[in-house]
Amino acid sequence: MKRNIISVLDMKDDMPEIVDLAIRLKKERGHHGDPLKGKSLAMIFEKPSTRTRISFDVAMSELGGHPLYIEMSSTHMGGHNETVEDTARVLSRLVHGVMYRAYDYKVMDRIGDTATVPVISGLDNLEHPCQALADMMTIKEKKGGFRGKKFVYLGDGNNVCNSLLYACAIMGIDMVACCPAVRMPNAEIMLGAARLAEKNGCHISASHQPKEACQDADVLYTDTWVSMGDDTPVETAVRIFKDYQINQELLSLAKPDCIVMHCLPAHRGYEITDDVMDGPQSAVFDQAENRLHAQKAVLYTLLK
Numbered sequence: 001m002k003r004n005i006i007s008v009l010d011m012k013d014d015m016p017e018i019v020d021l022a023i024r025l026k027k028e029r030g031h032h033g034d035p036l037k038g039k040s041l042a043m044i045f046e047k048p049s050t051r052t053r054i055s056f057d058v059a060m061s062e063l064g065g066h067p068l069y070i071e072m073s074s075t076h077m078g079g080h081n082e083t084v085e086d087t088a089r090v091l092s093r094l095v096h097g098v099m100y101r102a103y104d105y106k107v108m109d110r111i112g113d114t115a116t117v118p119v120i121s122g123l124d125n126l127e128h129p130c131q132a133l134a135d136m137m138t139i140k141e142k143k144g145g146f147r148g149k150k151f152v153y154l155g156d157g158n159n160v161c162n163s164l165l166y167a168c169a170i171m172g173i174d175m176v177a178c179c180p181a182v183r184m185p186n187a188e189i190m191l192g193a194a195r196l197a198e199k200n201g202c203h204i205s206a207s208h209q210p211k212e213a214c215q216d217a218d219v220l221y222t223d224t225w226v227s228m229g230d231d232t233p234v235e236t237a238v239r240i241f242k243d244y245q246i247n248q249e250l251l252s253l254a255k256p257d258c259i260v261m262h263c264l265p266a267h268r269g270y271e272i273t274d275d276v277m278d279g280p281q282s283a284v285f286d287q288a289e290n291r292l293h294a295q296k297a298v299l300y301t302l303l304k
């Protein structure tokens with residue numbers, strides 16, 4: 001049976017195991033053998049990428065497989081000369097897995113439903129599951145575990161925030177989505193994550209009060225105020241989000257050993273200040289490196 005990872009919910013039953021596998025693969029880097037020898041991964045991007053593209057490429061290579069980077073605009077599907085479904089059918093005859101970065105989650109779902117090989121999301125407008133996986137790995141490394149930890153997401157209730165809601169609910173973290181009322185996370189995801197959290201003995205909540213939310217936090221997390229495909233002008237975003245910037249003042253309200261996370265790319269001086277991003281509590285570059293190890297765990301789980 002083929003398996004997709006398009007939502008964090010696709011890892012509902014084994015996310016802790018995939019995180020542990022990622023941590024093991026990080027320690028074993030350079031000694032993997034060739035578990036994916038003979039396997040190919042088509043990596044198709046509708047939008048730009050630094051981390052996702054490079055980490056999937058290197059992960060596939062270091063596991064002995066073959067990555068193919070494809071810009072969607074250079075395909076017949078991109079030229080609107082072939083349907084999404086026919087493209088998925090053809091890819092399924094040629095490669096062993098597809099990693100896709102989409103503007104629209106509906107396109108992602110159509111590929112996932114039609115392809116007979118595993119489809120992995122490299123981000124769409126609703127979720128970024130592989131980012132959330134690497135983030136959970138980073139929290140485990142830095143904090144030793146998940147239970148009783150307070151995780152505060154500040155800023156835009158976007159794709160990254162949506163995936164983190166599910167991930168925290170699955171892993172047992174207490175998460176506060178601290179976002180302006182006009183930019184809250186997807187309502188269905190928020191509700192689904194809150195229900196999952198309740199069953200799992202943790203708590204998901206919302207706040208519009210950054211100073212209150214950051215009290216005693218173990219992790220502060222932020223992302224860009226304007227995502228790819230979002231046409232909000234920068235001046236509008238600054239007006240909406242300025243109180244949600246992670247700076248020394250907000251960080252001083254959290255626990256002394258609180259870590260700061262950002263999926264990157266960061267817009268220094270907007271959602272995060274230079275001193276916090278480059279300071280001793282910043283985990284952002286470890287987090288970026290962990291994309292590689294987490295991706296290996298995903299590829300190994302789906303393609304081996």
Ligand code: CP
Nearest residue numbers: 049050051052263264
């Ligand atoms: N965090 C992340 O997905 O970065 P890229 O857009 O560079 O892939």
Ligand code: NVA
Nearest residue numbers: 158160223227228264
């Ligand atoms: N929310 C951001 C994440 C980039 C990795 C975006 O979708 O542009």
